[in-house]
Amino acid sequence: MVGIVDVAKMAKVSTATVSRVLSNNMNVSSKTRDRVLKAVNKLEYKPNRLASNLRKMSSKTVMAVVPDITNPFFSSILQGFKDVALEFGYHVLLGDTGNSLEQERDYINLVKERVVDGLILATARLPKEEILAASQEIPVVLACEYIDGFDIPTVSIDNVSAGREAVEHLIRLGHRRIGMITGPLDVILSKDRVKGYYQALNLNEIPIEGVLIQEGNFSVTSGYETMLKLLALKDPPTAVFATNDEMAVGAMKAIKQRGLQVPNDISVIGFDDIPLCGLVEPELTSVSQPRYDMGYQAMQMLLSIIKKEELTRNQIVLPHRLMIRNTCRTYSSFLGEKKLKVY
Amino acid sequence: MVGIVDVAKMAKVSTATVSRVLSNNMNVSSKTRDRVLKAVNKLEYKPNRLASNLRKMSSKTVMAVVPDITNPFFSSILQGFKDVALEFGYHVLLGDTGNSLEQERDYINLVKERVVDGLILATARLPKEEILAASQEIPVVLACEYIDGFDIPTVSIDNVSAGREAVEHLIRLGHRRIGMITGPLDVILSKDRVKGYYQALNLNEIPIEGVLIQEGNFSVTSGYETMLKLLALKDPPTAVFATNDEMAVGAMKAIKQRGLQVPNDISVIGFDDIPLCGLVEPELTSVSQPRYDMGYQAMQMLLSIIKKEELTRNQIVLPHRLMIRNTCRTYSSFLGEKKLKVY
DNA sequence: GACAATTTTGTAATCGATTACAATCCGGTT
């Protein structure tokens, strides 16, 4: 393997000069630079990153921790991470936790071994303290999730408002009995969206009924099963808000299987606006998150912190947007008087 | 930051001993081992991987190159990679090429900088020579793709047979005019599946018509558009085989939009068996690939090579399986005599 | 042309764990 000394020898300079040519390029006369570059090319010299890493005490690598790459939402975020990282010469280590706390912890512990220069968490189920501890050792940025009461750099959307607006959309269409299929309630995202649901109902003076709020786990089947529960109610909802698209699609399956129609009998609204929305029938109305952009900006933030640049803001809130498709319908127009007069 | 010397000092041993305790554990008396371990715990010492990497000339990291993580097929493979890697203490660097040759090349070049100990390619569009060259420098394993005529370790399915069986399924149902929507024909996967299509037709003495074979790019819209072309034919196909599920779903969209029904008017069959298959209406019949397993086995192979273990086989072919759902229907039963007598 | 200021180049220490090799220890044997 050809090393820097070989290049130095061939170019008749010191290794220091070779290094300077290849890194900063500062303070090297163009003559010697040419000589060095020529030698580099002839020998096809590639600096050994392992050595460079040790000396610079940096791996030029960041770890992206996501709960599940298989999920299109997170794979898009990941792509945002990767694009920025690449742009700045960083690499991305894949940290798929498979939704396991244990694995999340393992990944976070990597920071202590200097395997990575920074950490991006797109999942944050671990106790606050652990995450905070990690963020004190090396740069950490949260994407999507955030931690209440701590000032860890974060990129996310306003989940409360997004939830509220989704439900308000349904209310505007005339719905009063609105079911909610939420993700696990120990993740702050879910909590926030439920909070938005409450807000919308309160604002419109609709009483809240606990039984209309069902907890799923973000999977299609959990959406299917919880919807079945909602349908089994003596007075089932006329519309359902699911906190992700997979559960919404599961809910649609359940509705259809019961012989009902979406949106004629029941309106459905999802969250995330993944490509699947346009592929199911009818096409799913959903709250769109700028997922690629979240990844992109989170990584920009992280790299800024790594380079010790001043951050203009510590918390970035990106805009969401309701994507109206074909799964929501006005309430009065599709149910007989019988039901309408309940209100 | 606490280093190995601090531990050595506290335990009153040399750094060599500390290192021995922490790595091989060989030839250390239990007394001193305990002392060292106690010091390690008290100081919360974590070995600096950067230093260790340099000395051992290995990063314990492999790179996984995929065309697009956003694609559920590849994200599953990636998960297989990750699980094995983790099991053996390796990390996975994410190499999403975004289908760009340039980026594929960039990633492959990383091997020369010793950034990674091995390479897994789930995409191989680069010229054979470049890939071969890389494989001479460090361990390389191909997953899914393979390279004709070279003996690079590979894990894949038999795409020719899989394609043939898919088409034979349609033929068995009575179809004679079978359209094919293929992926880009410069990737060997696509070529093989088309080859299977030819085989099935030949075996059943059905003439091949070039116009029935349309090239897409694996995207939903390309499936949609090419299906539109097929439908515009004076004598459109009664069944279509798409070489991935996204294009199949796109084709279904086109069919429905033309006022026709799947499978009553046209049968559709996809490839990969991604979760989407179960979510569209009707549920898509598809050729299932053991994608997670492919990733799993490919990574096992790679790590074996890295550890210089003997490989029992250089090429692994995994079984595929036709997953019959609801998008294929017998031909005779849904078309009038008028058309039937063509044959 | 001499001297200072500046740019360019070289020397050698450094990053921190690993490991080849040397030294020491310890129990057993004669």
Added chain:
DNA sequence: AACCGGATTGTAATCGATTACAAAATTGTC
């Protein structure tokens, strides 16, 4: 007690690029 062999431990070189510092070369000024 002397010696041997094996186990245990220590010393110091090593991995290869980077960089602080020193030295040399160049440029500019009077």
